Amino acid sequence: MMNIIIEKMGENYLSQIAELEKTCFSTPWSENALREELANQFSRFFVALCDGQIAGYIGAHNVVGEVYITNVAVFPQFRRQGIAEALIKKLMDLSQTENAEFITLEVRKSNIGAINLYTKMGFKEVGSRKNFYENPREDALLMTYRGEI
Numbered sequence: 001m002m003n004i005i006i007e008k009m010g011e012n013y014l015s016q017i018a019e020l021e022k023t024c025f026s027t028p029w030s031e032n033a034l035r036e037e038l039a040n041q042f043s044r045f046f047v048a049l050c051d052g053q054i055a056g057y058i059g060a061h062n063v064v065g066e067v068y069i070t071n072v073a074v075f076p077q078f079r080r081q082g083i084a085e086a087l088i089k090k091l092m093d094l095s096q097t098e099n100a101e102f103i104t105l106e107v108r109k110s111n112i113g114a115i116n117l118y119t120k121m122g123f124k125e126v127g128s129r130k131n132f133y134e135n136p137r138e139d140a141l142l143m144t145y146r147g148e149i
C-alpha cells in the first residue's frame, strides 16, 4: 500500500499540475490559468502526494455553499489505487466543514471511468448538457452529490 498524503495545493506545485493537465485533457489549463484560479478566494485545490511525488489533484469552487468541481486528474502510473477517491473525500470533508449545500460537476458522457468514480462516491446523475465539450464535441452529464456534507 502506497503512502498517500492529501494537502492543500500551494503555488510550488503549479508547474507539475500544468503537466498533469496536459497529460490528461485535450484542452488543458495552462500554468497561468491555474495560478489565477488558485488565487481566487472561492477556489479549493488539493494535491495528492505519493512518497513525496505529485500523483494527482482536484480543483473546485465554493460559491455561496454550492461546490463545483472543475477538474480531477491522476497521472496514469498512479491510477486505480484510490487517489481520486481520497481527493474527492477531502473535498467532501472540507465542504461539510464549510456547510455547503451540494457538490456538482460535469463529465464527458463517454468517460466511464470518471462516471464510475463519481457514482461510487455517491454522486447522482441529474441531467445533461448538449455539446458541452469541444475537441471532440460531446455532451456532458451533470452529476450532483447531496449526501453527508
Ligand SMILES: CC(C)(COP(=O)(O)OP(=O)(O)OC[C@H]1O[C@@H](n2cnc3c(N)ncnc32)[C@H](O)[C@@H]1OP(=O)(O)O)[C@@H](O)C(=O)NCCC(=O)NCCS
Pocket: 024, 025, 056, 071, 072, 073, 074, 075, 078, 079, 080, 081, 082, 083, 084, 085, 086, 106, 107, 108, 111, 112, 113, 114, 116, 117, 118, 120
Ligand atoms: C478518472 C480518474 C481521475 C480516476 O482516478 P483514479 O485515482 O484512478 O481513481 P480511483 O483509483 O480513486 O478509483 C475509484 C473508483 O473509480 C472507478 N474507476 C476509476 N477509474 C476507472 C476506470 N478506468 N474504469 C472503470 N472504473 C474506474 C472505480 O469504481 C474505482 O474503484 P475500484 O478501483 O475499487 O474499482 C483518472 O482516471 C484520470 O485522471 N483520468 C483522466 C482525467 C479525467 O478524466 N478526469 C475526470 C474529468 S471529469
